[in-house]
Amino acid sequence: MAKKRIKEERCVVINGKFCPESKAVISVFDKGFLYGDGAFETMRGYGGRIFRFEEHYRRLSWALEYLEIDISYDSGEIRDLIRQLMKKNFAKDAYIRVTVTRGSGDGRIDIEDKSSPTVLIVVKPFTPYDKKFCREGMTARMSGIRRNDKSPVPQLKTLNYLEPILARREAREAGADEGILIDNQGRVMGGAVSNIFVVDDRGLVTPAEGYAILSGITRKAVLEIAKDMRMKAVESHISIDELLSAKEVFITNTLMEIMPVVEIDGKIIGNGKPGPTTKKISKAYKELVTKETGTG
Missing domain, CATH: 3.20.10.10 (D-amino Acid Aminotransferase, subunit A, domain 2)
Known part of the structure; x- marks a missing residue:
């Protein structure tokens, strides 16, 4: 008899670290939260593969360049984190979102060089639109x-x-x-x-x-x-x-x-x-x- 898989809480990735969704937090001073200062990409996973990942990554990179937000992750690292999340969250057919903010500051709208960007990756099973x-x-x-x-x-x-x-x-x-x-x-x-x-x-x-x-x-x-x-x-x-x-x-x-x-x-x-x-x-x-x- 096949073993029943125990339902585990899904994980997300925040700044390269895996954590349960219920324990995922960002600063109340994060500029993405305060001002919408950041960019994101939504992708689809099909059978464990990400459709046109490189095109999504290029568009995200272009937006971040325009916003002058510099992240330390390259496309390979982001892709690898997404793939790991797809496995951890049992999401072969997946909704994938990569969110990047300018990071935390002192609450002002000014762009501060010392800000360290927040990178959040969410992966969950895809729920299709009504047929x-x-x-x-x-x-x-x-x-x-x-x-x-x-x-x-x-x-x-x-x-x-x-x-x-x-x-x-x-x-x-x-x-x-x-x-x-x-x-x-x-x-x-x-x-x-x-x-x-x-x-x-x-x-x-x-x-x-x-x-x-x-x-x-x-x-x-x-x-x-x-x-x-x-x-x-x-x-x-x-x-x-x-x-x-x-x-x-x-x-x-x-x-x-x-x-x-x-x-x-x-x-x-x-x-x-x-x-x-x-x-x-x-x-x-x-x-x-x-x-x-x-x-x-």
């Missing part, structure tokens, strides 16, 4: 929050997530699943926590980098897939009218992968069901993940 969203699609609502198209902040995955939080709250209060953010020029930037794609007469269209969007890892993968499938893909501005009149709309991020959107502000998109292009992209993405992680 009905993939089958039937999500609904969305335009947010009243406006992103500054001249600001570099939306291009960084920082700990200050107030805009996405408010946009998601607006959506949920209106009975929708996701909020859609617009910039101060009236252009569609993406979902509260996702990149956005539309299918229209131009082909597959997504907002261009260099404006108030985060350059998503899944977004990049979708553009690669479109190229491989010889599908016309365009990085361009999307107006509200173009969004609402699109044949198909879908959103992407690391956790949800490819998610169809079938209604925005009460307006039915296409025929109100996930469209053929969305389904093709979703299938191809899953195949890409299987190929790169050796799962399936």
